[in-house]
Amino acid sequence: MxxxxxxxxxxxxxxxxxxxxxxxxxxxxxxxxxxxxxxxxxxxxxxxxxxxxxxxxxxxxxxxxxxxxxxxxxxxxxxxxxxxxxxxxxxxxxxxxxxxxxxxxxxxxxxxxxxxxxxxxxxxxxxxxxxxxxxxxxxxxxxxxxxxxxxxxxxxxxxxxxxxxxxxxxxxxxxxxxxxxxxxxxxxxxxxxxxxxxxxxxxxxxxxxxxxxxxxxxxxxxxxxxxxxxxxxxxxxxxxxxxxxxxxxxxxxxxxxxxxxxxxxxxxxxxxxxxKMAVEIMIKDALLKAGQDLQIKWAEGKACCLSKAKKHKEAYTKLTDEVIEQILHHGACSSTPSSLEEAAQIIQRIMCRDLYQLVGEIKLKKKDQEKAEDVTKRLKTELTKVIPKDGKQDENDNFEVKVAKFDYGKKNEDPISNYTYFYSKFNPTIGFKIKPEEVSNLLPECFSEKHIRVYWKRRNDKRLEDAKKCFEAVKKEVEEN
Missing domain, CATH: 1.10.3210.10 (Hypothetical protein af1432)
Structure with a gap:
């Protein structure tokens, strides 16, 4: 029915x-x-x-x-x-x-x-x-x-x-x-x-x-x-x-x-x-911390860890946004592995609005759009030099570099004049692309833009100022070249 x-x-x-x-x-x-x-x-x-x-x-x-x-x-x-x-x-x-x-x-x-x-x-x-x-x-x-x-x-x-x-x-x-x-x-x-x-x-x-x-x-x-x-x-x-x-x-x-x-x-x-990007990086980090120790159960005696759930259809059926509630629950238990406890602490930070901080943002010029990967690597290298890792920690526990892409869906191409077909009132069975001269002059010259952002993960850390200085130095170098 x-x-x-x-x-x-x-x-x-x-x-x-x-x-x-x-x-x-x-x-x-x-x-x-x-x-x-x-x-x-x-x-x-x-x-x-x-x-x-x-x-x-x-x-x-x-x-x-x-x-x-x-x-x-x-x-x-x-x-x-x-x-x-x-x-x-x-x-x-x-x-x-x-x-x-x-x-x-x-x-x-x-x-x-x-x-x-x-x-x-x-x-x-x-x-x-x-x-x-x-x-x-x-x-x-x-x-x-x-x-x-x-x-x-x-x-x-x-x-x-x-x-x-x-x-x-x-x-x-x-x-x-x-x-x-x-x-x-x-x-x-x-x-x-x-x-x-x-x-x-x-x-x-x-x-x-x-x-x-x-x-x-x-x-x-x-x-x-x-x-x-x-x-x-x-x-x-x-x-x-x-x-x-x-x-x-x-x-x-x-x-x-x-x-x-x-x-x-x-x-x-x-x-x-x-x-939003800061929150999602935090959720991702919590899932990574919990990836090996959080068990997704789908039947009596059947379970797998979070990072393996995508390979089990039954487990994946049980995997939803409620996973963060499971992390918080397990993180409060006295027998919880340290990784789950760390994951729960990240989720708690989201709940308290103690979010990762934006160190800075680089808006790449039109001619530099293809250099996003190189600039990202450069930032990671320089920040790692300034902010050494603590013991078992690595740079992923200190900061994260993300590329935000803004476009019309086809990178730097116009999706309509290059990939879309139209028909006319007088011949409705034949499709064609629009002519360049019929495209509006009000459209952007560039259909793609990339912003590179750096987020600081540590709370109440004095090294944040060092990270900002390092970021500004790289940003100045990128903008001048």
Whole structure:
């Protein structure tokens, strides 16, 4: 039976029965306990929303967009659409399940904790974890027969819907393959435009961003100038040099630039806010301290340490933001290992607003954007000379250097003039890129900017002044060169 959700962003959402069955599983309900903005809640009081409601919103928008594309295609071709009911359902499921793999505090886990906890391991992204968790959700809740009842094909190599869903979660491939080369396994090239709906790696215009821009702005109290409803109304499937793509009406260029401007603004004002970044470094440090000694239990007699939880689907299902409560609980016990006690002390500092301090920030010039890694290494080297380690401690216990990146999603390129297709009112079936002379003169000359920040971790430490002097010397050197 379909179910209606009353959402603060999209209003009353009606989702089909199969999506409701997926929502009503432990693997999906886990998302209720993972903050959408990681440590942002410790800076913005309204940022209490979770991955759960975002995922429901993306599932809804994925359905709205694919249904709108199907309706317009049927009208323009006056024939049966390329998009069938199975396609629609798969796109909705991919949107719903795209964030199943997020760990505690969202990107803190996959982007900050894991690279340091397992530096020699394989590259691990939340999209890969989402695919693993989707498989676990389907198997653990015996949903394969249910999916078959709703018309999905879950076996075989030809248009396997489970493969299709997981490919969409992973994201579309770059559009540089030969036209005769098969791009995907779940669907043939004729339907490759469907991969642009949930996670569009070509230009970043997808329903995942539509939802979190609107939702994050709502909870942060920041104005969102992008109108995703208008985008859906004017979106069409068009032929671009022999391949089908989702294209927007040419007059919608300004609305899309508003989307990328909103993205940039959110990163500057919220996602990479100086204090938020300090909090997230502290959460990461606490997780690292607890990584080997904190046990994640999923059944009687079955457990693994925090740093190994990503390799156990059952343990990962139990891993949420509540891990910091577990750290605090174990840190208060008399028999607690010293590492857990140190982790608990870091969490206590967050609770008392005794946060890591910002030593300073270097805004790299346009010509120096590619030197961020070199400047980071230089800062680490010089700070380590000035601030020697204490016994078993290393520089990671004294300070941390972070690079904050602000862009339009494609590094220093314009994602619209270089990667986005449009159609005209007079020829709505053929897509094209906009001409350079039609691009607004009000756009920035540089689409990417990097700020290098240094955070001091020690509390009440006189060496902070030495660190500041060292930082200012390096900053002056960078700015003069």
């Amino acid at each position: 379909a179910k209606v959700f009353n959402d603060p962003i999209h209003g009353h959402i009606e989702l089909p029965p199969l999506l409701v069955k997926i929502i009503d599983t432990p693997q999906f309900q886990r998302l209720r306990k993972i903050k959408q903005l990681g440590g942002g809640y410790y800076v913005f009081p309204g940022a209490s929303h979770n991955r759960f409601e975002h995922s429901v919103g993306v599932g809804h928008l994925a359905g709205e967009l694919v249904k709108a594309l199907r309706a317009k295609q049927e009208q323009s071709l006056n024939s049966e659409s390329l998009i069938n009911d199975r396609d629609v359902l798969c796109v909705q499921i991919a949107g719903l399940c795209h964030d199943l793999g997020h760990g505690p505090f969202s990107h803190v886990f996959d982007g900050m904790f894991n690279p340091q906890a397992d530096p020699n391991g394989e590259k691990w992204e939340h999209e890969d974890a989402s695919i693993l968790m989707f498989d676990h959700l389907v198997d653990d809740n015996k949903l394969t027969p249910v999916m078959n009842e709703y018309g999905l094909i879950t076996e075989g190599d030809n248009e396997n819907d489970l493969v299709f869903i997981k490919e969409m979660i992973k994201g579309s491939v770059k559009n540089n393959s030969p036209l005769n080369e098969q791009l995907y396994k779940g669907r043939n090239n004729e339907k490759s435009f469907l991969y642009e709906i949930v996670a569009n790696k070509q230009n970043g215009i997808d329903v995942d961003k539509f939802d979190y821009f609107a939702r994050d702005c709502h909870h942060l109290g920041i104005q969102n100038n992008f109108d995703h409803r208008r985008f859906i109304v004017f979106a069409r499937v068009c032929n671009v040099d022999g391949q089908l793509h989702i294209c927007s009406r040419d007059k919608e260029m300004a609305n899309l630039y508003d989307m990328f401007h909103t993205r940039n603004s959110l990163h500057r004002r919220a996602y990479q806010h100086r204090v």
